[in-house]
Amino acid sequence: MSNHRKSLSLAAIATIGLSLSSAAFAQSGRDYVYIVGSSTVYPFATVVAERFGRGSEFKTPKVESTGSGGGLKLFCDGVGVDYPDVANSSRAIKQSEVDSCAANGVTEIVEVKIGYDGIVFANAIQAETMTLSRADIFLALAKEVPGKAEGELIENPYQTWADVNPDLPAIKIEVLGPPPTSGTRDAFVELAMEGGCKATPWIAALKSSDKNRYKAICHTIREDGRFVEAGENDNLIVQKLQANPDAFGIFGFSFLDQNMEKVKGSLIDGVEPTFDAIADGEYPVSRPLYFYAKKAHVDVIPGLRGFLREFTSERAWGEEGYLSDRGLIPMPDAERKQVATAVRDLTPLSMAAE
Amino acid sequence: MPRRRRKEFTFKLLGMVATAIGIVFLGLFFASLIAEGTSAFKQTFLKLDIELSEDVLAPDGELDLAYADFDGLVRTALRAEIPEASGRRDRRELYRIVSVGAAYQLRDLIAQNPDLLGTTQSLWVPASSNVDMLIKGNIDANIEEALRPLSDKQIGWVRQLQDQGRLESRFNRALFTNGDSREPELAGIKGAVMGSVYMLLVTMALSFPIGVAAAIYLEEFAPRNRWSDLIEVNINNLAAVPSIVFGLLGLAVFINWAALPRAAPLVGGLVLTLLTLPVIIIASRAAIKAVPPSIREAALGLGASQTQVVFHHVLPLALPGMLTGAIIGMSRALGESAPLLMIGMVAFIVDVPGSLTDPATALPVQIFLWADSPERAFAERTSAAIIVLLGFLLVMNLTAVILRKRMERKW
Incomplete structure (x- = not known):
């Protein structure tokens, strides 16, 4: 028995030794592109990564889903094979992130805008289609809403959509949406809620006088159970909407696109969330998607240049490219051309303008 | 007397209702899983x-x-x-x-x-x-x-x-021979299964010897005092710590400090080792405790040293119990996804990993990723992956039960 034990522990030691040595080896070079970032961009970045990996002599890039903020943090941690080459983001990079990048030696960042994503306010297909304004959405979902007197805020008293706006049906307000950690939530709050919030003149005036208060009013969602945080899984929200025709859900356009026979998007400010309306910029709740690449890694990490080219090729992000099949809304021709040129020349981002 | 009978009857009834509810939910879970998942094993050509x-x-x-x-x-x-x-x-x-x-x-x-x-x-x-x-x-x-x-x-x-x-x-062979893909008809679980296998190899190679050694020391050699009590309380506490905490620890120690690569099965295995160690130590100690003192006394009486007693007599008798504990620990490790989220394993990886440091995902993480994909064909594949995971768990737990039944000795 003691022999047995000895060989077991020997095996264990051998395993550790082996793995450590191979780990040391892995640090010395990386032969695949390493991408991190937004879970909204993830479905698009992965498709490009897969097509690129299968269609070229390079390995398939690794795409990690970390969220926009987490991804940019990893991205900005430094230059070298241990750090990601590309960070996906469902919002533009912030000045603070550019600064932290620069502090770690990541100075030349190439910004690539890849297209748009619409955020839809949807309900079950068998329910009535709603026509909402952004102000309706704000009044229905904000924690505090403007009272009768100017400058007065009251705890949100609205229980049904008819309370918000007499033209709307008298059904209970029940909205399923993503949690605060989600980029979709950020964008929804910024575009839909804030857009509706500004409709009240005295709140809009606060923007210049008391920015914090303005944000607190416009960005805070009610917590009395009318808005339900349904987690990051958009498929789950679609299922719940089917089960409850009175409920509404907030999710990305690609999920509406894939589930057209189960859910439908409400008209916001009179515009239906369709591919064309989002591409034209008519639909108000849409946001640009980005990724950021490290210039210092191009031609050091095998395949990075090719990956950038694949992502910005017409067959990927074009009007009829494979990304549009997945629900990415392409940019107008001129803008695509401009970004593609910038990517080819690896023009770094300059934040001086801000 | 009739009151006592009535009480007994109510209690029995409550117990039966509770069991029935449990079985019904389990049945519903399996039925929905199988109804949704089995179609994924077929693919149209x-x-x-x-x-x-x-x-x-x-x-x-x-x-x-x-x-x-x-x-x-x-x-x-x-x-x-x-x-x-x-x-x-x-x-x-x-x-x-x-x-x-x-x-x-x-x-x-x-x-x-x-x-x-x-x-x-x-x-x-x-x-x-x-x-x-x-x-x-x-x-x-x-x-x-x-x-x-x-x-x-x-x-x-x-x-x-x-x-x-x-x-x-x-038959959908791609499901078993391909790595992940964004095209549902090409997506497979081989990459995730291999990732899980590599991780469990690391976990087994580390946690079993360390766990057993710790258990032997604590049971047979360690003096009983305040320190050993403190260690015991800590081990029991560790077994109940939420698994995400081990992930955070792994992120801080293995990735940020030891600079091991993210998303590598090696790091995953190390984190899962931390997770399973307390389980294995506790099970191994229980197995050692179950060896009757008369065996030790007899061996000592015949002039064996303490080490000889442990390795010649106690360990062979306690081994089945220890193995059972280890397998149950492993099956817990196999089903874990939360700590892996922290160390970068929630990633899209097409190539099937070939070594301990290649980027990889694990089965539960693959399920998580597929469940969140917009393409509807991933819904049935998610269920199919869950069926496969449950299959693995069932086999492991069955092995544990059979081992225990076969090798157990009654005293």
């Missing part, structure tokens, strides 16, 4: 007569696999099958019937057997996931055209191909 034309693949006499137009060959074959699809729009719709995997399949075929160049082959290639969903009845052909992912024309072509016997539902 399309038979195409593809001319592997030299003019298309090697226009300047040289075949370059990376750039050869295999897509073009598939499209030509498809057009030959459905000649009435003319015009750019129609053709684009037609091409969506077949999976992009068809071109990869052709490329692999030519790579293996370059002699086929210039011949015409009759091949079964995967249909696109939407066609697959239509055949499986997950897309309703009777609803309004704008509401479904397939147009009336596409459905017409699919029916036509079906009538010609060119469409067939076959």
